[in-house]
Amino acid sequence: MSSFTTSSSSADEFSPLQPIFPNLSPSEEMSVLIARIAELNRAKTMEPSVASSEVFGQDGYGMNDDGFSLNEEEEEEEEDEQQEDRKTPTKDVSEDHLKAILERIGEIEKQQQQQTKAFLQSQNDQKKILEKISEIEKQKQKKVFLKFQENCWDSFACHEDIEISGDKSLIVHQKKNDSGYWRSVFAKYPIVLNKHLSDFFYYEISVMKKKRKNLLRNKSHNLKIIRRNLSEKSAKWIKKRSRRECFGGINFGFAVKQQTKLDGPFRTRKGTYAYESDGDICINGQRKGTNAKYSYGEGDTVGIGVHFASRQMIFTKNKLNNTSDFLVDPSFADGSLYPFVSLGLSGDKIEANFGPNFKFDLETL
Template identity: 35%
Template sequence: MDKQMKKEQQQMLFFKLKQNCWDVKFCQNELEITGDDGLTVVNKQKHSTGWRTVFAEQPIPSEDHSSGIFYFEIGVEHMESDGGVLIGFASKQKPFLSVLYRIGTYAYQNNDSFYINGYLRYYPSDNKFYREDIVGCGVNLATRQIIFTKNGRRLDVSNSLVSSFAVPLFPFISLCGFGDKIVANFGPKFLLPDI
């Protein structure tokens, strides 16, 4: 199959979706969603510690998991030295505590940690990310393979599969440091490697 045609077929999924944004109903109080498009998130917590989480309004599409790639990315606009940024997919639940270690959580943390189905995994690499980096998270719907990217480069997280699509999975981010700020890109144009 022609490479361009294959890429267009994979991206068809992006065009079926209404533009996604962060969900104010599933956003912890210390985070602020800014901008008219609902894509920018800033951590406003000054004195407390710990992760603060926001989920996207729309989940990974549930109508067809036989083909295509679901993907989103964030630009890290600001991150304190003691801060932290986490990007991934998880089920939408309250309370928000412990999203990292929940079954059904798939995430990439700025310190080069990966959470696959609620378990912390390390891969031999140096994939830390910082301010001004663009970090992505996706899933190949046919193979269930989780995809993480940094600045357009696909990271090697082999054997990292979504265990089930029975429970809807939503894009989410978590921020740890005061002033940490990200801007989301839910498509359709990405700094996406050829996957």
């Protein structure tokens, strides 16, 4: 660290724009310079008294205590002491040096003002960036919610025995069907597998009415139904499921959309991901077994969805997460899968919820 010098020539050795104390921060340097100015001011006030003591004696007439003039040896001794005093930084600093210090202080203050202005500007810019990011996120969420909200059941992809109702076309029920066949309907819009819009696609149905009809309770009636409507293969399937509901039920999920052949369940078709009321889970047209805890009926709210990143299926029942390790085939991640529901008996009725406000808390996934 450089020190203050004792002559006016030292003021020319540095530029006011350059730090006098390069090892100090601007604020520390300013504190030192301000203290230095205070010392200079004190030195100026001391100069007259010092000068008078140099010229005159204690009595003001240049005489010593005995009344005699100072001899040459004493004068030289006085001069040496005065020169020694001038070597201290508080007693001999030029006006140029003082001016340089003041200029340096002014430069430091200017730099601090610029730094403060730059800091405030950066804070303002950062605030604007955060606001812009927040606005973009809101727009993205709005797009997702609109996509959920605009979906509904498609009257052009609906069996004639299915009636669509409700202000937003979210309620469907089966009418005038005593044969025990499934009746299906698709939604208007597909699953949008776009991770930039959302991390998942999910929807729910609430079972408003669900009929149950086991035709094997009346063997004679059952035989008539089999002869009239069912093939031999279907009859064997009925006997195999004699302890369960043979006809009826609800299944819903995602499937490849079609506008014809809507008189059967899609659970066994490739590209179908279904959740059945008896607890069956069907993945890409293949049954993955039945679990009683997955079964649902009248009064229940169940949901199905898929994570876009992992392709993992989501299954929920009455706000509980029953999700397993089933995955959606990546070949169907192009918008070809549509929400659907199949109703098995006359009187079955459900209401869909395509979002954004679900009974199941998606934040828990």
